[in-house]
Amino acid sequence: MNYVFLFLIMLPCKLLRKLRHPKKKRNLVIQTAKIGDFINITPLLTHLKHSDALLSRAVAPLARNDDTLDDIFYIEDHKTSTLAKLKLAFRLMNRYENVYLLHPNSVNLFYAACCNAGNKQFLSMYRRRWYQEIFYLTASGVVEHEKSTLTLENYLKLADRSLTKASYPKHATQPLVKPADTPEELFCTDKIKIGISISAGNQAKTIPPAIWKSLFDRLSELPCLFYVFGSPNELNYLNELNKVVGERDNLVNLIGKVSLEGLPYAISLMDFYVASDSGNVYIADSQNVPVILIYGPCCVEEQRPLGDVLLMGPDHIAPTSFVFHALYKFNHPAEQLFALDQRKLDDIYDFICTRKPQFIPKEKILP
Structure with missing residues (x-):
């Protein structure tokens, strides 16, 4: 619920800045889970070609070696205080034209909802809370995820509903990092x-x-x-x-x-x-x-x-x-x-x- 209140605080600023939102063809991908989940978003990253991302610092060594990613924000760096959360929301607000929300917890929904992107695609899943509805009202489209559907495929459908698990391969680092000190x-x-x-x-x-x-x-x-x-x-x-x-x-x-x-x-x-x-x-x-x-x-x-x-x-x-x-x-x-x-x-x-x-x-x- 706290993020709902923060969103309401940001709403006047969001509406004012929307009038001056430049049409930048930039993508933001939001997925703040750990290693396996990061690997499963890489087909989407490949499809989008170039994106910024809001991620967990746990995947930083992989993410910084991914040539599909440009600017990377780490969620842990912006959870230290309410002011830090609001600063990140303000920074993201007018930066993107396309936002893809893959991990729809309250904090990620807050950041996605604050964005003034023309195209915002949100994943919705079986743990959706009633108070999160205000965030989903800001979405351009929603992909419904169930326990019986494949996460990787639904991630891809956020960008294009015709994509399937066979559309793109996964990667971990791109290109593959080959350290000289490999045992x-x-x-x-x-x-x-x-x-x-x-x-x-x-x-x-x-x-x-x-x-x-x-x-x-x-x-x-x-x-x-x-x-x-x-x-x-x-x-x-x-x-x-x-x-x-x-x-x-x-x-x-x-x-x-x-x-x-x-x-x-x-x-x-x-x-x-x-x-x-x-x-x-x-x-x-x-x-x-x-x-x-x-x-x-x-x-x-x-x-x-x-x-x-x-x-x-x-x-x-x-x-x-x-x-x-x-x-x-x-x-x-x-x-x-x-x-x-x-x-x-x-x-x-x-x-x-x-x-x-x-x-x-x-x-x-x-x-």
Whole structure:
């Protein structure tokens, strides 16, 4: 509700400045969620060719290496005070002709509504609040998003209702950043290289160590190298994993060793990527790396990798976590949500062998 009051305060200024709004063919894209969500807006960015953006600072290393983006504003820099919020609203007000709102929470709706753009396209979703109606009254068009519709496709439809998920590929950095300090162990060529994320930003989506052990054991007859990607604060997850799986020569620790801007290139060197619904699987998907998504409680109809992907979900458990309604606690234990029974383990094994037949062990020839 506070942003409604701020909008009412800004309304006289907005109406006065609208009389002097220059017709600038500039685009503003508003999406302040994290890494996976940023990857999923890149087809829209490609379609628009050049845009400014209001983003989360969490994606700054990717965004500043994206040649489709010009000026970037970070939401965290403008939430320190009411004055800071009003300053940004005033700065954005007469700057754009096209505004695309992809993440319609109250703060983003406020900034989008303050803009005097001739074309303002807003996403509307299942958590829309009654008091947000005043913001939607300023929109030129609205795309209705539901839990059963794909976010990436609806993002594209904001710009052109005829666009689909197949219209443009995703990217992470554009062009791809290739850091000189990329770890040497990533360039191995005589093993099946499998990147993994052993935790997620939402800890409730973290795959338990016992599940990883079952996967490692099933793939033990293949020459696999498992690369553990993550930020420095995830080392405790690796310690817990090592307690269950033991010290393994084929488990390569890359936690804290790859920068975010260098992560897409590092992941592009993988043969496969395995994780729960986290940012890294969307980076892998953007680099055309086959993904094994153990998605647990998440709704894959709404958001998922779109390339070569094997989806592994829980048996007889309906999804309870959604893009715009993420839960941080679930009714079922993680061991059940992410469980891999023998059939699923065999499916993963076959998925890998089909794509890397040269690494399949030769059967013993009986006399």
